[in-house]
Every structure is written in structure tokens, then in C-alpha cells.
Amino acid sequence: MTAKSLFDKLWNRHVVVPETTDAPAVLYIDLHLIHEVTSPQAFSVLEERDLPVRRPDLTKATLDHSTPTLKAGTDGRLPYATAQAEKQVERLIANTQKHGIELFGLGDPRRGIVHVIGPEMGLTQPGKTIVCGDSHTSTHGAFGALAFGIGTTEVGHVLATQCILQRKPKSMRVTVNGTLPEGSSAKDMALAIIAQIGADGGQGYALEFAGSAVRALTMEGRMTLCNMAIEAGARVGLVAPDETTFAWLKGRDRVPADWAAAMADWQTLPTEDGAAFDKEAVLDGGAITPMITYGVSPDAAAPVGGSLPSTDSDAARHANDYMQFAEDRPFTEQAVDRVFIGSCTNSRLEDLRAAAAVMRGRSVASGVTALIVPGSEAIRRDAEAEGLDRVFLDAGAEWREPGCSMCIGMNGDIGQPGELVVSTSNRNFIGRQGKGVRTVLAGPATAAASAIAGHIADPRDYPSLAREPEHV
Amino acid sequence: MFEPFRQLTSGTVVLKQANIDTDQIIPARYLTTTSREGLGAHAFHDWRYDEAGAPREDSPLDGPEHKGHEILVAGPNFGCGSSREHAPWALADFGFRAVVSSDIADIFKSNALKNGLLPVEIDAETHARLLERPGRQITIDLEEGVLRCGNDIEARFTVEPFAKKCLLEGNDPLGFLTDRMDAIQSYETDRQKAPA
CATH class of the missing domain: 3.30.499.10 (Aconitase, domain 3)
Structure with a gap:
């Protein structure tokens, strides 16, 4: 067989x-x-x-x-x-x-x-x-x-x-080996993968994410990763279920009544040794640092410490004209007008904790608007129980009701023309967050650091100022 | 449910950019509609109108030279981004009946095929040549799976056979599914007996 x-x-x-x-x-x-x-x-x-x-x-x-x-x-x-x-x-x-x-x-x-x-x-x-x-x-x-x-x-x-x-799509395995360095998140991993395989690199494929760096992710991190599969053109992103999955699900409202039977079945699902994939991509997880996007397609992603790559393609020039990033200048010199932390990509409790760890005891830079939008009512309650809302409000950020908000901008939460928005959402398309808005995609810690700095910032330069609360 | 699609001869509108996403095709602020009609007015809205809402003189879609052109030739990875079917609804309502590219995003392609808008994926070399010939007349023959432009350009393309048949006959795939209710019913019954 x-x-x-x-x-x-x-x-x-x-x-x-x-x-x-x-x-x-x-x-x-x-x-x-x-x-x-x-x-x-x-x-x-x-x-x-x-x-x-x-x-x-x-x-x-x-x-x-x-x-x-x-x-x-x-x-x-x-x-x-x-x-x-x-x-x-x-x-x-x-x-x-x-x-x-x-x-x-x-x-x-x-x-x-x-x-x-x-x-x-x-x-x-x-x-x-x-x-x-x-x-x-x-x-x-x-x-x-x-x-x-x-x-x-x-x-x-x-x-x-x-x-x-x-029709059954083809299959592609994306293996991320090694260990993600301290300070790098699942979002950074997702952006690194998309930068490597391209915005259409997964088109026609179901992706399975594998490797030690993927296995080490929490469920929140795995959701962020699979969420971004479509930004590589793949409709499907998968991570095999394991003990992390079962522990996360156990006790939730709608899980099967016969938990033991369900788990026994789920344990038979992971990919067997020697299974064939139509395409493979491999990354070194240890080399993934905090990432941002600098263009108008999610594959235009690079380490936050970098600068605009030189280009001779029409598409990249068109993107550069829109984004107005200075060539040969570090990304971290780009002034930020607005920060959005939320969306189905990065609005979970772990994401909010990461943002709060940066914002705690600091203030949002003058002239910057920071919007924090929890992904659900349950997350809003949990975050408030931990006092995260206070951290954000004390820093000068806005704490909103749950929804898609500035990720798609359908509800009126948008930026103004020309504004630079550092966003934890999934798409940096032209006009997605409002007409003329320039979107920079990033993880929650990078977005929070950018709100504090007033320019694109590396979260590793903003270590936690206070001990994080004990999580039960 | 829609006009059968067999052969189409028309001039082209060329949008050379790569990665034209669904937010360009139909900005999200127009998605609050509860109908599928009338979205053509907002197709490529921000490419056609300036911030004050006035028509842009340099709109690549509105010049008299493009009037009545039913074929859109676009850069690679066309239709990437969201699953909004509003994108093909808007393009079809605008007057397009086919989109030609070297590479069309999966969900857009699937949505387009269900709305009488033919996605035509051709080889990169021919595609590059078409991008340089805005306005030129193209003939697309779905049955044969061939696109022709002048005497010197001919490219083959394939369309998923089921979708192709639906387009050629003007059929709606929902009928195919509702005809298989017995199989669906027995699948459900089997699963209840032995949960997967």
C-alpha cells in the first residue's frame, strides 16, 4: 500500500x-x-x-x-x-x-x-x-x-x-526545519515562506506545513501560518494534528462527546513516511527574523532590518511608486501613520499578548493611531480579564469590538489616502485598507513596536519592560 | 443559466500589471450589496475614477478605443486574493466575456467559470506578445481550445472538462449536484453507521 x-x-x-x-x-x-x-x-x-x-x-x-x-x-x-x-x-x-x-x-x-x-x-x-x-x-x-x-x-x-x-488539487509540502529564533513569530514564518515561493507559488496545490519549526508552533501560530496559505496562491494549508492540537481542543463546547474515540481517529491522520508530494519547498526556520512587506503583494516581504531591494521589473517599480519607500534606506526609517492589530491572521489572545508585551509601559508615538481589534467576543473577554485592554489604552491605543475591521475596511475602519499602515492582517493590496493607503504587513510584535517608535521598528529592540502576567 | 459560450471574437483591453488582485477588480467597499446585479459600475473603480470620483483621463478601461471590447488581457496571477464572486460578477457586468493571462488565480477561475466569464490561460510567450498588442482583435474558440490573433499568434488552452461542457451548453452545475442526492444521502447514512 x-x-x-x-x-x-x-x-x-x-x-x-x-x-x-x-x-x-x-x-x-x-x-x-x-x-x-x-x-x-x-x-x-x-x-x-x-x-x-x-x-x-x-x-x-x-x-x-x-x-x-x-x-x-x-x-x-x-x-x-x-x-x-x-x-x-x-x-x-x-x-x-x-x-x-x-x-x-x-x-x-x-x-x-x-x-x-x-x-x-x-x-x-x-x-x-x-x-x-x-x-x-x-x-x-x-x-x-x-x-x-x-x-x-x-x-x-x-x-x-x-x-x-x-478536482483534487496537487500537493506541496513546505518544510521549515530548525527552531524559530526568539522574537520571530508564525507571521514572520508565513511571510518568509511566501517571499520564497511567491504569491502564486502554491497555486493549484494543497500545502502541508511540516518540519520541526512548524511542529513547535502553538495552535494560534499554526492558524496564522495556514491563514496565509492563500497569499501564496494555495486554497488549502494544513498542519498535521498532534498533541498540541488535542490539548487545545479538549474541553471546548462543540468537540465530539466521545473524545477518546475522536482522538484515536485523529491520530491516524498525519502524513505517513514516504508519502509523495508533487512539489517541495524547504526553509531554515533558524534564519527567519521579524519580517515586513514593502510592496503591494504579500510576497514582497523581507527582514525588518533590510532595505528596498533594487529591481528591474515593471511590477516592482509600480509597487515602489505606490509605496514611496526610499531606495537604499533602511525600512526602519519609514514613518508610520497608523497601526492595526487584528484580523483572522493575528487577533488571537497570543497575538494580543505579544503586542501588549511591547506596549506595556510605553506610549504610542505622537501622531500615530493604533487600533487593536480582538478576533472574537471570547478573546475580548479573556484579554480584558488579563488587563491587556488597559495596557493598550494606557499606551494610547484604541481597544475595539471584535470584527474584521481594517483588514478589509468594509465597516468604515480605514486609513486616509497616503497613510502608511503597519498591519497584522494578510493583504497589502493597493487600496485594501482605504483608497491610497500604503499597507505594510507584519506580526503583532512588529506592529506594536512600530506604533511605539512612530516608524517601522524591529520588535527585538523593544524588550518587555515588565514581567508578563502569569497565564493559567 | 447563462448564454452558452462557444466562440468569441473581440478586441482586447490590456492591463499589463502582474498580481491584479480582487481588491483592484472590485474594492471591498462595494461588497455590501445583497444582489449580484450592477457591479460593473464599480469594476476597477479606483483605476477608473480619481479620489473625488471623477473619471480618470488615463483610465485603461474607458477610452473610446476600448468600447465594446469583451476580452481582458491581464498580467500573470490575475484575480489573486479574496474569494469574492463579486469580482467576476463585476467584470461580466462591465461587458467582459473572457480573461486571458498566463496564470489565473484558482478561486477567481472557479468563480468566473460559473458566471459565463471564460478564464483563458496561455503560455507565457504568447501572453507576452498579446500584452504588447492592446486593442487587437482576438478569436477564442472554446470547443477547440484555441486562441488566435492575426495570422501569427495561435495558442492552445485547456478548461476543466466539466466547466467547459457547462459553458458550451449554458448549463448550471447545481443541477449536476441535485441529480446526485441519492449518493449524498447514502454517504450520510454510511457515515452515521460508522463514523469516520
Whole structure:
């Protein structure tokens, strides 16, 4: 018997009708996550065809993209960016009520960014297939689940049939050997990988992240890593489940009642020795230092201590014209206007702790706006219980309500034209965080250090000033 | 559900940049819609309008020389970024029926195929030549899998066979899935008996 990869096993378990030359496989979906932006047109198709939602019990909804991160006003109304944003939120509430779908909506203590709350509640589990009308669905692959983003037409397919038509992608293993140095994070690892393989290096492949530096990551770190798989063009990013995974999931609300049986099954999932991959990439984890992006594509990433590389490509010149980074000058001389710490990439408790460790006892530089947006209500509560909100507020940063916020800028949280934003999100595309905004992607500690310095800064130059609180 | 796509002959609009992402194709602030209609007005919005909302004179999409051109030729890794189907909706509503590149992002490609917008991936050399010929007439024959421009350019391309058939016949893939409800039902029953 040929050795199988984690991806092979996940795929094989979910084939309802095998792939042929003429048709893709019919693949069963165990968990369908929906949100307000990419679902309304899918529900409309169901209504046009008079089709029910086949498995409302396997469909879970939240509100995150269009929702304000500012509290309701004195009139009790949330400050929506536009009337249309509010209408979109109302539409999801109506659609979920009509079809009997569980919604973690406004006021629900479990609400948050879709890719944060799935794992948090234990809905995300090893061995599952998970889809969502959002490209960062790859995040859930951190648990050894086959998870990928889909379009709205496919959201309709899954609502109607609980299945999706898919050709099996090729497989690629990205091995990060060695040990990540102190001061480097999973985000730095993700950016280093994308810089090496390119923004389309994973296109057509399901990625499996392996190697000692990956195994040493916490679940939060693994989620950050898999989240960014799509920025290398790969719809799927995977990390094999192990003791770290099981310990993180154990005791969460929605994990299987028969925990021992589930774990016994999950332990059979990891890639077997000798399994074949269509492509391999290898990195030395020990060489990964804090990274930033300097261009308008996530693969334009380099160590924070570097400077703009010389170029003769039109694309890079176009990016340089937009970013306005001075050639041959260190990145750390670039003045920063705004800092955003949040998003499905880096809004978890560990990320907030990393940012707080830098900000504790220091102040955000004059003229810099720093926005800290927890990924979920649960993270907001946990962070506040630890006093992290006080650290941020004392430093002069803003502490907001959970949501996607400045990562996509749909809810009104955006920068002003020309501003340089150091952001822990996932995309530095032109205009993504507001028209004319220049985005620099970084990890939470680098973003926090840049807020304090007022320019792009290396977090290793900002060691913790106080002992961190004991984490239970 | 849409017009069958067999052959298309049209002039091109050329956008040479690599990595044209979905935020360029349709900025996120236009995603609060609950309909799929009318997004063409916002296609490439920030490339076509300045900060005050006035049309840009240098817009690569709006000159009279591009009027009625239904083929977009774009740099490599076109459509990278988000899964928003609003991107192909916007391009189709703007009037495009095909996108030609050396390399088109997976989710965009999958979404485009479901909306009668043909993604055409051709070899890098031919692609480079097309990028230098903005406005020129191209013929795309889906059935044959061939793109031609003038007498000197011919490139083959493949489209996933199922999606190709759906496009040629104007079929919607949802019907294929709903026809397999029995298989889906028995998969669910088997799994309940022996949880994976």
C-alpha cells in the first residue's frame, strides 16, 4: 500500500462520487461557515429554485465583515458605515432565521471573526471538511481539517446539497526545519515562506506545513501560518494534528462527546513516511527574523532590518511608486501613520499578548493611531480579564469590538489616502485598507513596536519592560 | 443559466500589471450589496475614477478605443486574493466575456467559470506578445481550445472538462449536484453507521 499524506486521507474520506475525466468529484462538506458578505446571493438562488438548506445543522453563521467595531451610540444603534452594510447584516439574520441556521450574531458572547470562532468553539476539528465564502478559510487547516474558501455560487451548492464539485488539487509540502529564533513569530514564518515561493507559488496545490519549526508552533501560530496559505496562491494549508492540537481542543463546547474515540481517529491522520508530494519547498526556520512587506503583494516581504531591494521589473517599480519607500534606506526609517492589530491572521489572545508585551509601559508615538481589534467576543473577554485592554489604552491605543475591521475596511475602519499602515492582517493590496493607503504587513510584535517608535521598528529592540502576567 | 459560450471574437483591453488582485477588480467597499446585479459600475473603480470620483483621463478601461471590447488581457496571477464572486460578477457586468493571462488565480477561475466569464490561460510567450498588442482583435474558440490573433499568434488552452461542457451548453452545475442526492444521502447514512 502506498504511503498516504494527510491531504490524501482527508480527501478520500469525503468523496461521495469519485472524480472522472468528465466531472469533478462530489465532495462532502462537514462544516459550512457563512457570513453576511458572500451569502445573500446564494440564499437568493435557493429561493429562486425553491430549494431548502439541506443540513442547517452543519451550517453556522456569524457577523464579522460589515459590522462596526465601535460600540452602539446612546440611541442603542450600531454605527454602521452605510445603510447597505446594515441591510446586509439584517439579511443574514433573516436568512438564518428562515432556514433554521444557528447564528452567532450581534450580542452573542460567541460572535467573532468566522475563522476565529470556528476553532474557538471546537467546531473546527481534525478530519473535517470545512468551507466558507472567504479565502482565509485555509486557517482551519491548522487543525488538520481540509478547509478552503469558495465563491458564492458554491456557497449555494453547499447550502442546497452539503457537497461541492472539486478536482483534487496537487500537493506541496513546505518544510521549515530548525527552531524559530526568539522574537520571530508564525507571521514572520508565513511571510518568509511566501517571499520564497511567491504569491502564486502554491497555486493549484494543497500545502502541508511540516518540519520541526512548524511542529513547535502553538495552535494560534499554526492558524496564522495556514491563514496565509492563500497569499501564496494555495486554497488549502494544513498542519498535521498532534498533541498540541488535542490539548487545545479538549474541553471546548462543540468537540465530539466521545473524545477518546475522536482522538484515536485523529491520530491516524498525519502524513505517513514516504508519502509523495508533487512539489517541495524547504526553509531554515533558524534564519527567519521579524519580517515586513514593502510592496503591494504579500510576497514582497523581507527582514525588518533590510532595505528596498533594487529591481528591474515593471511590477516592482509600480509597487515602489505606490509605496514611496526610499531606495537604499533602511525600512526602519519609514514613518508610520497608523497601526492595526487584528484580523483572522493575528487577533488571537497570543497575538494580543505579544503586542501588549511591547506596549506595556510605553506610549504610542505622537501622531500615530493604533487600533487593536480582538478576533472574537471570547478573546475580548479573556484579554480584558488579563488587563491587556488597559495596557493598550494606557499606551494610547484604541481597544475595539471584535470584527474584521481594517483588514478589509468594509465597516468604515480605514486609513486616509497616503497613510502608511503597519498591519497584522494578510493583504497589502493597493487600496485594501482605504483608497491610497500604503499597507505594510507584519506580526503583532512588529506592529506594536512600530506604533511605539512612530516608524517601522524591529520588535527585538523593544524588550518587555515588565514581567508578563502569569497565564493559567 | 447563462448564454452558452462557444466562440468569441473581440478586441482586447490590456492591463499589463502582474498580481491584479480582487481588491483592484472590485474594492471591498462595494461588497455590501445583497444582489449580484450592477457591479460593473464599480469594476476597477479606483483605476477608473480619481479620489473625488471623477473619471480618470488615463483610465485603461474607458477610452473610446476600448468600447465594446469583451476580452481582458491581464498580467500573470490575475484575480489573486479574496474569494469574492463579486469580482467576476463585476467584470461580466462591465461587458467582459473572457480573461486571458498566463496564470489565473484558482478561486477567481472557479468563480468566473460559473458566471459565463471564460478564464483563458496561455503560455507565457504568447501572453507576452498579446500584452504588447492592446486593442487587437482576438478569436477564442472554446470547443477547440484555441486562441488566435492575426495570422501569427495561435495558442492552445485547456478548461476543466466539466466547466467547459457547462459553458458550451449554458448549463448550471447545481443541477449536476441535485441529480446526485441519492449518493449524498447514502454517504450520510454510511457515515452515521460508522463514523469516520
